[in-house]
Amino acid sequence: MDLFSRDQDYIANTYARFPLAVSGGKGSVWIGEDGREYIDLGSGIAVNVFGASDEEWVQAVSGQARLLSHTSNWYYTKPQVALACMLLEKSGMAKVFFGNSGAEANECAIKVARKYGGKRYKIISLEGSFHGRTLATLAMTGQDIFHEQYLPLPEGFTYVSPYDLAALEKAFDDPAVCALMMEIVQGEGGVEPISRAFAQRAQELCHEHDILLMVDEIQTGMGRTGALFAYMHYGLRPDVVTAAKGLGGGLPIGACLMGQKTEGVLSLSDHGSTFGGNPVCCAAALSVLGRMNQPLYDEINEKSRFMITELTGLPGVKSLSGMGLMLGIETVKPARETALQCLEKGVLVLTAKGKIRLLPPVNIPWPLLRIGMAALAESLA
Ligand code: PLP
Numbered sequence: 001m002d003l004f005s006r007d008q009d010y011i012a013n014t015y016a017r018f019p020l021a022v023s024g025g026k027g028s029v030w031i032g033e034d035g036r037e038y039i040d041l042g043s044g045i046a047v048n049v050f051g052a053s054d055e056e057w058v059q060a061v062s063g064q065a066r067l068l069s070h071t072s073n074w075y076y077t078k079p080q081v082a083l084a085c086m087l088l089e090k091s092g093m094a095k096v097f098f099g100n101s102g103a104e105a106n107e108c109a110i111k112v113a114r115k116y117g118g119k120r121y122k123i124i125s126l127e128g129s130f131h132g133r134t135l136a137t138l139a140m141t142g143q144d145i146f147h148e149q150y151l152p153l154p155e156g157f158t159y160v161s162p163y164d165l166a167a168l169e170k171a172f173d174d175p176a177v178c179a180l181m182m183e184i185v186q187g188e189g190g191v192e193p194i195s196r197a198f199a200q201r202a203q204e205l206c207h208e209h210d211i212l213l214m215v216d217e218i219q220t221g222m223g224r225t226g227a228l229f230a231y232m233h234y235g236l237r238p239d240v241v242t243a244a245k246g247l248g249g250g251l252p253i254g255a256c257l258m259g260q261k262t263e264g265v266l267s268l269s270d271h272g273s274t275f276g277g278n279p280v281c282c283a284a285a286l287s288v289l290g291r292m293n294q295p296l297y298d299e300i301n302e303k304s305r306f307m308i309t310e311l312t313g314l315p316g317v318k319s320l321s322g323m324g325l326m327l328g329i330e331t332v333k334p335a336r337e338t339a340l341q342c343l344e345k346g347v348l349v350l351t352a353k354g355k356i357r358l359l360p361p362v363n364i365p366w367p368l369l370r371i372g373m374a375a376l377a378e379s380l381a
Contacts, residue, residue, distance in 0.1 A: 003033065018343055025052030028364040030348065038343075039372040041360045042350040046187070046219045046326070049246040049288050051361035057249050057287045064283035072274055079282035086289050087255060090228055093241060094263035097256045098277035102218035102244035103132025105254035109181065109214050109240045110136050112258060112265050114156075116212055117178025123214075124171050124180045126162045130188035131181065131216055140181055143189065162186070162194045165201055172205045179212035179240070180205075184230035184323075187219035190353035191321050191328025199234045206239075212262065214240040218254075222246030223362050225324035226301040228292050233323070249288035253281040300324050300362050303369060307358065310373045316380035321355075329356040331380060341379035347372045356380075 003021050021033040028051045030038045043049065050057060064079060071077055084096050097108050113123055125131065129142040138146055139153035147153055158174070160167045162182070171177065180202055185193045206213040215238040220230035222243070227233050229241060239261045244254035254276075258265065275281075304324045311320055311329060316338070318330040331338050335351040342349045350357040356376075360369065 018339070018348075020343060020348075027051035027054060028361045028368050037346065039347045039368050039375075041358050041364075041372050041376070042348050043246075043359045043361050044250070045350065046222075046224055046245045046359045047248070047250055048361055049222050049224075049249050050291070050363050052250070054249065054287075054363075056291070057284060060283045060287035061251065061280055064280045068279050070275070070278055070280070073272065073277065077277070077279045077282070079279045079286060080277040083277075083282040083285050083289070086286065087243075087257065090289065090292065091241060091257055092237075093257035093259050095258045095266075097258075097266065097271060098282070099244075099254040099256070099273050100252045100275050100278075100281075101132075101254045102216075102242065103134045103137045103254075104273065104276075105218065105242035105244050105256045106131045106137045106140065106181075106216060107134055108254075108256035108271060109179075109216075109242050110140065111271055112240055112256065112262050113179035113181075113212050113214065115270065116262060116265050120176050120178035121156045122158055122174060122176045122178060123156060124158050124160055124168075124177055126182050126186070126194070127159050128162065128186050128189035128192060129159075129181070129183055129216070130186070131183075162192075162198055165198060168198070168202060169205065172209050172211065177209070177211055179214050181214040181216060183216045183220065184234065185220050185225060185326055187326065187357070188352055190355050191326060191357055193230075193321065193323050196234055199231075199236060203236050212239040214238060214242070216242050218242055218244045219359075220323075220326060222249075222288060223292050223296055223300055223324075224326050224359070226297045226304065227324075228297075230323065247288065248281050248284045251281045251284040253278070253285050296362065303360075303362075303364070303366075306369070307373060310377065314377055314380055322358075325358070325360055325362055327358045328352060329358070329380070330354075331356055333380070338376075338379050342376055345375040345379060347375040347379075349376060 024031040127142040131137040131140040139157045142159040215231045217229045239259045241257040316332045321328040
Protein backbone atom coordinates (compact mmCIF):
# COMPACT_ATOMS: atom_id res chain seq x y z
CA MET A 1 0.00 0.00 0.00
CA ASP A 2 2.86 2.33 0.89
CA LEU A 3 4.26 1.80 -2.61
CA PHE A 4 0.89 2.60 -4.20
CA SER A 5 0.43 5.82 -2.25
CA ARG A 6 4.02 7.00 -2.79
CA ASP A 7 3.62 6.27 -6.51
CA GLN A 8 0.51 8.46 -6.53
CA ASP A 9 2.22 11.19 -4.54
CA TYR A 10 5.38 11.39 -6.60
CA ILE A 11 4.62 10.19 -10.14
CA ALA A 12 2.42 12.12 -12.58
CA ASN A 13 -0.97 10.47 -12.34
CA THR A 14 -1.29 9.56 -16.01
CA TYR A 15 -1.83 5.80 -15.63
CA ALA A 16 -4.84 3.84 -14.37
CA ARG A 17 -2.56 1.20 -12.89
CA PHE A 18 -3.84 -2.18 -11.74
CA PRO A 19 -3.40 -2.73 -7.98
CA LEU A 20 -0.31 -4.89 -8.39
CA ALA A 21 3.34 -4.17 -7.65
CA VAL A 22 5.66 -6.45 -9.60
CA SER A 23 9.05 -7.39 -8.20
CA GLY A 24 10.27 -10.02 -10.62
CA GLY A 25 9.41 -12.36 -13.42
CA LYS A 26 10.68 -15.18 -15.60
CA GLY A 27 9.10 -15.98 -18.93
CA SER A 28 5.30 -15.89 -18.68
CA VAL A 29 5.21 -15.74 -14.88
CA TRP A 30 5.52 -12.50 -12.93
CA ILE A 31 6.13 -12.29 -9.19
CA GLY A 32 4.24 -9.74 -7.12
CA GLU A 33 5.79 -7.83 -4.23
CA ASP A 34 3.48 -10.04 -2.14
CA GLY A 35 5.40 -13.09 -3.40
CA ARG A 36 2.43 -14.34 -5.41
CA GLU A 37 2.86 -15.67 -8.97
CA TYR A 38 0.87 -14.26 -11.88
CA ILE A 39 0.46 -15.66 -15.41
CA ASP A 40 1.16 -12.87 -17.87
CA LEU A 41 -1.19 -12.59 -20.87
CA GLY A 42 -0.16 -9.00 -21.70
CA SER A 43 3.64 -9.03 -22.27
CA GLY A 44 4.00 -5.48 -20.94
CA ILE A 45 1.83 -4.37 -23.92
CA ALA A 46 3.42 -6.58 -26.60
CA VAL A 47 6.98 -5.94 -25.46
CA ASN A 48 8.16 -9.11 -23.69
CA VAL A 49 7.91 -11.25 -26.84
CA PHE A 50 9.66 -14.19 -25.15
CA GLY A 51 8.46 -13.28 -21.67
CA ALA A 52 10.10 -11.46 -18.79
CA SER A 53 13.88 -11.64 -18.42
CA ASP A 54 14.05 -14.43 -21.01
CA GLU A 55 17.40 -16.22 -20.61
CA GLU A 56 18.70 -15.74 -24.17
CA TRP A 57 17.74 -12.06 -24.01
CA VAL A 58 19.42 -11.63 -20.60
CA GLN A 59 22.64 -13.18 -21.95
CA ALA A 60 22.61 -10.89 -25.00
CA VAL A 61 21.89 -7.76 -22.96
CA SER A 62 24.28 -8.44 -20.10
CA GLY A 63 27.06 -9.53 -22.49
CA GLN A 64 26.74 -6.30 -24.48
CA ALA A 65 26.38 -4.17 -21.31
CA ARG A 66 29.71 -5.54 -20.10
CA LEU A 67 31.36 -4.94 -23.47
CA LEU A 68 30.10 -1.45 -24.31
CA SER A 69 27.07 0.35 -22.92
CA HIS A 70 26.76 3.44 -25.13
CA THR A 71 28.62 5.43 -27.76
CA SER A 72 26.14 7.90 -29.37
CA ASN A 73 25.80 7.97 -33.14
CA TRP A 74 29.10 9.73 -33.64
CA TYR A 75 30.62 6.27 -33.95
CA TYR A 76 29.94 2.94 -35.65
CA THR A 77 28.95 -0.11 -33.59
CA LYS A 78 28.60 -3.74 -34.65
CA PRO A 79 25.27 -4.47 -32.89
CA GLN A 80 23.56 -1.55 -34.69
CA VAL A 81 24.79 -2.65 -38.11
CA ALA A 82 24.00 -6.31 -37.40
CA LEU A 83 20.46 -5.40 -36.32
CA ALA A 84 19.93 -3.22 -39.40
CA CYS A 85 21.09 -6.05 -41.70
CA MET A 86 18.82 -8.61 -40.04
CA LEU A 87 15.79 -6.30 -40.03
CA LEU A 88 16.19 -5.37 -43.68
CA GLU A 89 16.86 -8.94 -44.75
CA LYS A 90 13.77 -10.26 -42.93
CA SER A 91 11.47 -7.43 -44.03
CA GLY A 92 12.67 -6.73 -47.56
CA MET A 93 12.99 -3.03 -46.69
CA ALA A 94 16.04 -1.01 -47.76
CA LYS A 95 17.14 1.32 -44.92
CA VAL A 96 16.43 1.90 -41.25
CA PHE A 97 16.60 4.75 -38.74
CA PHE A 98 16.78 3.75 -35.08
CA GLY A 99 15.07 5.69 -32.28
CA ASN A 100 13.91 4.76 -28.80
CA SER A 101 10.15 4.28 -28.88
CA GLY A 102 7.12 3.79 -31.04
CA ALA A 103 6.24 7.45 -31.07
CA GLU A 104 9.74 8.33 -32.23
CA ALA A 105 9.62 5.72 -34.99
CA ASN A 106 6.39 7.34 -36.20
CA GLU A 107 7.87 10.86 -35.88
CA CYS A 108 10.60 9.66 -38.23
CA ALA A 109 7.96 8.26 -40.61
CA ILE A 110 6.19 11.65 -40.60
CA LYS A 111 9.45 13.40 -41.45
CA VAL A 112 10.16 10.93 -44.27
CA ALA A 113 6.64 11.51 -45.65
CA ARG A 114 6.91 15.30 -45.45
CA LYS A 115 10.34 15.36 -47.07
CA TYR A 116 9.29 12.90 -49.79
CA GLY A 117 6.14 14.95 -50.43
CA GLY A 118 7.90 18.27 -51.00
CA LYS A 119 5.02 20.71 -51.29
CA ARG A 120 2.56 17.92 -50.46
CA TYR A 121 2.38 17.63 -46.68
CA LYS A 122 -0.83 15.91 -45.58
CA ILE A 123 -0.90 12.42 -44.09
CA ILE A 124 -4.08 10.35 -44.14
CA SER A 125 -4.54 8.09 -41.11
CA LEU A 126 -7.43 5.93 -40.01
CA GLU A 127 -10.18 6.64 -37.52
CA GLY A 128 -9.62 4.51 -34.42
CA SER A 129 -5.86 4.45 -34.94
CA PHE A 130 -3.20 5.09 -32.30
CA HIS A 131 0.26 6.27 -33.27
CA GLY A 132 1.83 7.76 -30.13
CA ARG A 133 1.74 10.64 -27.66
CA THR A 134 4.13 13.22 -29.02
CA LEU A 135 2.25 16.11 -30.59
CA ALA A 136 2.70 15.01 -34.20
CA THR A 137 1.92 11.35 -33.52
CA LEU A 138 -1.09 12.44 -31.45
CA ALA A 139 -2.22 14.46 -34.46
CA MET A 140 -1.81 11.35 -36.64
CA THR A 141 -3.84 9.32 -34.09
CA GLY A 142 -7.41 9.03 -35.34
CA GLN A 143 -9.18 9.30 -31.98
CA ASP A 144 -10.50 12.71 -30.84
CA ILE A 145 -10.34 11.72 -27.19
CA PHE A 146 -6.53 11.91 -27.30
CA HIS A 147 -6.58 15.34 -28.95
CA GLU A 148 -8.93 17.35 -26.80
CA GLN A 149 -6.53 18.75 -24.18
CA TYR A 150 -3.73 19.61 -26.60
CA LEU A 151 -5.19 21.79 -29.31
CA PRO A 152 -4.01 23.18 -31.62
CA LEU A 153 -2.17 20.10 -32.85
CA PRO A 154 0.33 20.18 -35.72
CA GLU A 155 -1.48 20.60 -39.03
CA GLY A 156 -1.54 18.27 -41.98
CA PHE A 157 -3.36 15.17 -40.76
CA THR A 158 -6.65 13.91 -42.11
CA TYR A 159 -8.67 10.86 -41.07
CA VAL A 160 -10.66 8.24 -42.91
CA SER A 161 -12.86 5.44 -41.54
CA PRO A 162 -11.29 2.01 -42.13
CA TYR A 163 -14.79 0.83 -43.08
CA ASP A 164 -15.41 3.45 -45.77
CA LEU A 165 -13.67 2.76 -49.08
CA ALA A 166 -15.48 5.63 -50.80
CA ALA A 167 -14.11 8.08 -48.21
CA LEU A 168 -10.63 6.65 -48.74
CA GLU A 169 -10.87 7.20 -52.51
CA LYS A 170 -12.07 10.76 -51.92
CA ALA A 171 -9.23 11.51 -49.48
CA PHE A 172 -6.70 10.60 -52.18
CA ASP A 173 -8.11 13.31 -54.46
CA ASP A 174 -6.57 15.97 -52.20
CA PRO A 175 -3.41 17.10 -54.06
CA ALA A 176 -1.72 17.99 -50.72
CA VAL A 177 -1.61 14.35 -49.55
CA CYS A 178 1.85 12.71 -49.43
CA ALA A 179 1.26 9.55 -47.35
CA LEU A 180 -1.22 7.13 -45.83
CA MET A 181 -0.45 5.63 -42.41
CA MET A 182 -2.30 2.61 -41.08
CA GLU A 183 -2.18 -0.14 -38.46
CA ILE A 184 -3.11 -3.55 -39.86
CA VAL A 185 -4.69 -4.41 -36.49
CA GLN A 186 -5.70 -1.34 -34.51
CA GLY A 187 -4.44 -2.25 -31.04
CA GLU A 188 -5.43 0.66 -28.81
CA GLY A 189 -8.47 1.08 -31.07
CA GLY A 190 -9.95 -2.20 -29.78
CA VAL A 191 -7.86 -4.92 -31.50
CA GLU A 192 -9.62 -4.39 -34.83
CA PRO A 193 -7.99 -5.74 -38.01
CA ILE A 194 -8.61 -3.72 -41.14
CA SER A 195 -10.12 -5.66 -44.02
CA ARG A 196 -8.03 -7.15 -46.81
CA ALA A 197 -10.15 -5.27 -49.37
CA PHE A 198 -9.45 -1.94 -47.63
CA ALA A 199 -5.71 -2.63 -47.37
CA GLN A 200 -5.42 -3.74 -51.00
CA ARG A 201 -7.35 -0.74 -52.33
CA ALA A 202 -5.28 1.57 -50.12
CA GLN A 203 -2.11 0.18 -51.68
CA GLU A 204 -3.49 0.59 -55.22
CA LEU A 205 -4.49 4.18 -54.51
CA CYS A 206 -1.05 4.93 -53.07
CA HIS A 207 0.57 3.63 -56.26
CA GLU A 208 -1.85 5.52 -58.52
CA HIS A 209 -1.22 8.85 -56.74
CA ASP A 210 2.48 8.43 -55.83
CA ILE A 211 1.52 8.53 -52.16
CA LEU A 212 3.60 6.68 -49.57
CA LEU A 213 2.06 3.59 -47.97
CA MET A 214 3.17 3.60 -44.33
CA VAL A 215 2.37 0.84 -41.85
CA ASP A 216 2.59 1.17 -38.06
CA GLU A 217 3.72 -2.26 -36.82
CA ILE A 218 4.64 -1.07 -33.35
CA GLN A 219 2.13 -3.33 -31.60
CA THR A 220 1.56 -5.88 -34.39
CA GLY A 221 5.21 -6.55 -35.27
CA MET A 222 7.71 -9.17 -34.07
CA GLY A 223 5.60 -12.22 -34.79
CA ARG A 224 2.62 -10.99 -32.77
CA THR A 225 0.10 -11.80 -35.53
CA GLY A 226 1.81 -14.98 -36.79
CA ALA A 227 4.15 -13.26 -39.26
CA LEU A 228 7.13 -10.97 -38.66
CA PHE A 229 4.91 -8.00 -39.55
CA ALA A 230 1.12 -8.05 -39.94
CA TYR A 231 1.24 -6.40 -43.41
CA MET A 232 2.86 -9.61 -44.66
CA HIS A 233 -0.49 -11.44 -44.25
CA TYR A 234 -2.04 -8.97 -46.72
CA GLY A 235 0.62 -9.10 -49.42
CA LEU A 236 1.41 -5.38 -49.02
CA ARG A 237 4.69 -3.72 -50.02
CA PRO A 238 4.83 -0.64 -47.76
CA ASP A 239 7.19 2.27 -48.37
CA VAL A 240 7.65 2.87 -44.62
CA VAL A 241 7.23 0.44 -41.70
CA THR A 242 7.56 1.48 -38.06
CA ALA A 243 8.47 -0.97 -35.29
CA ALA A 244 9.19 -0.71 -31.55
CA LYS A 245 7.73 -2.49 -28.45
CA GLY A 246 8.56 -6.17 -29.10
CA LEU A 247 11.62 -5.29 -31.18
CA GLY A 248 13.68 -4.69 -28.03
CA GLY A 249 11.89 -7.43 -26.09
CA GLY A 250 12.04 -5.28 -22.92
CA LEU A 251 14.49 -2.48 -23.70
CA PRO A 252 13.46 0.71 -25.51
CA ILE A 253 14.17 0.78 -29.22
CA GLY A 254 12.17 1.98 -32.20
CA ALA A 255 12.85 1.59 -35.91
CA CYS A 256 11.61 3.39 -38.98
CA LEU A 257 12.16 1.11 -41.98
CA MET A 258 12.26 2.63 -45.44
CA GLY A 259 11.64 0.82 -48.73
CA GLN A 260 13.08 1.39 -52.21
CA LYS A 261 11.03 4.53 -52.79
CA THR A 262 12.05 6.17 -49.51
CA GLU A 263 15.54 4.84 -48.74
CA GLY A 264 17.22 7.98 -50.07
CA VAL A 265 14.85 10.51 -48.50
CA LEU A 266 16.74 11.22 -45.30
CA SER A 267 20.20 12.67 -45.73
CA LEU A 268 22.92 14.14 -43.52
CA SER A 269 21.57 15.96 -40.43
CA ASP A 270 17.92 15.41 -41.40
CA HIS A 271 17.26 13.41 -38.25
CA GLY A 272 19.07 12.10 -35.20
CA SER A 273 18.88 10.59 -31.73
CA THR A 274 21.38 10.39 -28.87
CA PHE A 275 20.35 6.92 -27.75
CA GLY A 276 18.90 5.60 -31.04
CA GLY A 277 20.53 2.29 -31.95
CA ASN A 278 22.25 2.06 -28.57
CA PRO A 279 24.40 -1.13 -28.57
CA VAL A 280 22.67 -2.74 -25.58
CA CYS A 281 19.20 -2.16 -27.03
CA CYS A 282 20.40 -3.45 -30.42
CA ALA A 283 21.82 -6.59 -28.78
CA ALA A 284 18.44 -7.09 -27.09
CA ALA A 285 16.64 -6.65 -30.42
CA LEU A 286 19.01 -9.04 -32.19
CA SER A 287 18.19 -11.73 -29.64
CA VAL A 288 14.45 -11.29 -30.36
CA LEU A 289 14.62 -10.85 -34.13
CA GLY A 290 17.06 -13.76 -34.53
CA ARG A 291 14.35 -16.10 -33.24
CA MET A 292 11.65 -14.97 -35.67
CA ASN A 293 11.05 -17.93 -37.98
CA GLN A 294 8.29 -20.07 -39.50
CA PRO A 295 8.16 -22.69 -36.71
CA LEU A 296 7.57 -19.85 -34.23
CA TYR A 297 4.83 -18.34 -36.42
CA ASP A 298 3.23 -21.82 -36.64
CA GLU A 299 3.29 -22.05 -32.84
CA ILE A 300 1.76 -18.56 -32.56
CA ASN A 301 -1.03 -19.52 -34.97
CA GLU A 302 -1.69 -22.79 -33.13
CA LYS A 303 -1.96 -20.96 -29.80
CA SER A 304 -4.19 -18.36 -31.42
CA ARG A 305 -6.55 -21.07 -32.71
CA PHE A 306 -6.65 -22.64 -29.24
CA MET A 307 -7.50 -19.33 -27.58
CA ILE A 308 -10.20 -18.51 -30.12
CA THR A 309 -11.74 -21.98 -29.70
CA GLU A 310 -11.70 -21.59 -25.90
CA LEU A 311 -13.32 -18.16 -26.04
CA THR A 312 -15.92 -18.76 -28.74
CA GLY A 313 -19.42 -18.97 -27.32
CA LEU A 314 -18.29 -18.50 -23.69
CA PRO A 315 -20.75 -16.84 -21.31
CA GLY A 316 -19.81 -13.18 -20.97
CA VAL A 317 -18.23 -12.95 -24.45
CA LYS A 318 -20.05 -10.79 -26.99
CA SER A 319 -17.52 -10.96 -29.81
CA LEU A 320 -13.88 -11.69 -30.60
CA SER A 321 -11.46 -9.80 -32.81
CA GLY A 322 -7.77 -9.77 -33.67
CA MET A 323 -5.12 -11.90 -35.26
CA GLY A 324 -2.50 -14.34 -33.97
CA LEU A 325 -1.65 -13.66 -30.32
CA MET A 326 -3.30 -10.24 -30.41
CA LEU A 327 -6.91 -10.84 -29.46
CA GLY A 328 -9.73 -8.57 -28.34
CA ILE A 329 -12.79 -9.70 -26.40
CA GLU A 330 -15.95 -7.62 -26.33
CA THR A 331 -17.31 -8.45 -22.88
CA VAL A 332 -20.76 -8.41 -21.32
CA LYS A 333 -19.35 -7.06 -18.04
CA PRO A 334 -17.13 -3.95 -18.07
CA ALA A 335 -13.70 -5.00 -19.33
CA ARG A 336 -11.81 -3.48 -16.41
CA GLU A 337 -13.96 -5.38 -13.91
CA THR A 338 -13.16 -8.60 -15.78
CA ALA A 339 -9.45 -7.73 -15.81
CA LEU A 340 -9.51 -7.08 -12.05
CA GLN A 341 -11.17 -10.45 -11.46
CA CYS A 342 -8.46 -12.10 -13.57
CA LEU A 343 -5.86 -10.36 -11.43
CA GLU A 344 -7.47 -11.77 -8.28
CA LYS A 345 -7.16 -15.22 -9.87
CA GLY A 346 -3.48 -14.61 -10.64
CA VAL A 347 -3.80 -13.85 -14.36
CA LEU A 348 -2.80 -10.57 -16.00
CA VAL A 349 -4.80 -9.29 -18.98
CA LEU A 350 -5.02 -5.85 -20.60
CA THR A 351 -7.91 -3.76 -21.86
CA ALA A 352 -8.34 -1.65 -25.00
CA LYS A 353 -11.29 0.59 -25.81
CA GLY A 354 -13.70 -1.27 -23.53
CA LYS A 355 -12.46 -4.73 -24.54
CA ILE A 356 -10.20 -7.29 -22.91
CA ARG A 357 -6.95 -7.38 -24.85
CA LEU A 358 -4.71 -10.46 -24.84
CA LEU A 359 -1.07 -10.22 -25.91
CA PRO A 360 0.65 -13.20 -24.26
CA PRO A 361 4.36 -13.91 -24.69
CA VAL A 362 4.61 -15.89 -27.93
CA ASN A 363 6.45 -18.75 -26.20
CA ILE A 364 4.01 -19.02 -23.27
CA PRO A 365 4.10 -22.68 -22.22
CA TRP A 366 0.90 -24.55 -23.09
CA PRO A 367 0.05 -25.50 -19.46
CA LEU A 368 0.24 -21.82 -18.38
CA LEU A 369 -1.86 -20.74 -21.36
CA ARG A 370 -4.51 -23.32 -20.42
CA ILE A 371 -4.58 -22.17 -16.77
CA GLY A 372 -4.70 -18.52 -17.86
CA MET A 373 -7.57 -19.13 -20.27
CA ALA A 374 -9.54 -21.07 -17.65
CA ALA A 375 -9.22 -18.18 -15.16
CA LEU A 376 -10.22 -15.74 -17.88
CA ALA A 377 -13.28 -17.84 -18.75
CA GLU A 378 -14.42 -17.76 -15.09
CA SER A 379 -13.87 -14.00 -14.91
CA LEU A 380 -15.76 -13.33 -18.13
CA ALA A 381 -18.85 -15.26 -17.02
N1 PLP B 1 1.83 2.96 -32.45
C1 PLP B 1 1.10 1.93 -31.96
C2 PLP B 1 0.29 1.11 -32.91
C3 PLP B 1 1.08 1.66 -30.59
O1 PLP B 1 0.35 0.66 -30.13
C4 PLP B 1 1.86 2.48 -29.74
C5 PLP B 1 1.83 2.25 -28.28
O2 PLP B 1 0.93 1.69 -27.72
C6 PLP B 1 2.62 3.53 -30.28
C7 PLP B 1 2.57 3.73 -31.64
C8 PLP B 1 3.46 4.39 -29.41
O3 PLP B 1 4.54 3.64 -28.92
P1 PLP B 1 5.39 4.18 -27.66
O4 PLP B 1 4.51 4.08 -26.46
O5 PLP B 1 6.56 3.23 -27.60
O6 PLP B 1 5.80 5.58 -27.97
